[in-house]
Amino acid sequence: MNLHEYQSKALFARFGIPVPTGKVARTPDEVYAIAQELGGTVVVKSQVLAGGRGKAGGIKVVKSAEAARDAASDILGRLQIKGLTVHQVLVDPAANIATEIYLGITNDRAVGKALLMASAEGGVEIEEVAAHNPNAIIREHIDPFIGLREFQASQVASAINLPREHWDAFRKIAHGLYECYIANDATLAEINPLVITAEGQLIALDGKMSIDDNALYRHPELHDQRDLTAEADSETRAREAGISYVKLNGQIGCMVNGAGLAMTTMDMIKLYGDADGILPANFLDVGGGAQAEKVANALQIILMDPNVKAVLFNIFGGITRGDEVARGLLQAYEIVKPTIPMVVRLAGTNAKEGREIIDQASIPNIISAGSLTEAAKKAVQAVKEGVN
């Protein structure tokens, strides 16, 4: 789960990291009030879970509260950044920037430790720096049992040529960032840019955090921080139903048990359909069991997407038997009554019995398939026929 800039900076502040004194607003009038209270030049910053906000016109520096209100009117509910409509803006006092640096923490999967990264090239995306000048990124692994040590922060400060008068402040910020990262089960905590102001202060001008979904159960305080406007309604419904679902832009809805097999099923649709512009409409892992109620729920979620022209069920019965899965599918069919073609491929335990049950029901829009390849080809064919 990704947090907005204002949410991330609020968490940073709790760990002693200096952040601007701005506030978040949802209407132009709220923006006006905040800007007036702050006085002077302010920055109106779109709060969307996407990068490139500045280039998209989502960040405006304005000299008065009136101008802030006007800027907010243009942005709120109107501006779209990478397909996401802006519903909130952060109003921050403008900083007098002298230098911009980068400071971030993420997990290094290969090493199995958190990794502190810093660069004197702040203000640009770290992936860009990594691509054109990898040596400009200083890396320091953090041992989970001893944490980020003071000497490590000094090493980093030295390596990015930070002027010595700022080392104390830098070490406190690095330490605070790691504490914040650990306390919130983050998988990313990033300050970009961390600025040195003309007055000689270090301040986290922008912030970004991602929280480990596997650990959300122990952070109830973060539950209401989720931005539901950033996900499709179908995704919200799936999450609430405990179904792993990602909406994509193709025409073939997929229902599969297991994440790896679900991705593979999508790949097969792309492999056989791409030449005709036919692609998977979603990722969906229905999990084990495939009981009628869960299958029906998953089917309804898939059909919320109007682009879906056919559905491919690919269920590998491991512990679950194919005949049980077949009965579950037929019950789900009775509940949902879909009219588009549904290709059903059952494999594994009692798959043959399962296929017989499906065939005996002789439902005109259910097409049975033996192998994964056959299923993908039949689903692609069904969409092609529907279009013609």
Next chain:
Amino acid sequence: MAILADKNTRLIVQGITGREGRFHTRQMVEYGTQVVGGVRPGKGGEWVDGVPVFDTVQNAVDATGANASIIYVPGPGAADAIYESIDAEIGLIVCISDPVPIADMIQVYNYIRHTKSRLIGPNCPGLLTPGQAKIGIIPGYVATPGNVGVVSKSGTLTYEVINALTESGMGQSTCVGIGGDPIVGTTLLEVLELFENDPQTEKIAILGEIGGRAEIDAAEYIRSGKVTKPVAAFIAGRSAPPGTRMGHAGAIVEGGQGSAEEKIEALQAAGVRVADNPEQIPQLLS
């Protein structure tokens, strides 16, 4: 011979009294695995399907001489269950639990390397040595003894490929599901090394997916000449858009890294035969 487990492996089940633990204990016993005990604090002295239950792993080890453990406890308790098995000097620990917080796994990963224990998982289907031992949830009937070693990040995709191998008349030495989380106890490369050193294994199938660089590390290892046996692979997630997590916590292309194309290229450069479709794996190994 096989890797990690065989008919002599003495297994205990942590979380044996739970719904999952109870169900899979029966499956493992029916397969012929030597399940010598189960653990559930507060239920020592009870029996589950003829298997004695102990209060602690240490008690179970003392009474049964167990040398492997499988964990079915819910995700929040998984790390503690792993530490308990390490403390009792269990050699092989397989953790099925999901979801396990990444921060918990970072600690486990850095702790276990200083001990004699090996962890498989978490969030994995476990392993199966056909005809000898099933430690986990891989359906036993899809597999048959033979000489193909299978290592995978996935669950049902693994069953699919084992099934395809069996149907093509190609049996398996051992099938290992290492899990699809960002931090796992045993990596793809480590399992490759075990297969390379196992006389029974003659061919190897790798089932990878997007995210991380485990497949790249494996490719470099193969390229360096350390794997002499023929290897075929399938990488899931060619159709996945970057920046979106596909079910598994680890299955995400981040910062331009971990894409299927990048992995396929590295594996092909190492001489691995990469399938477009998992159903081609038996053909690529024959």
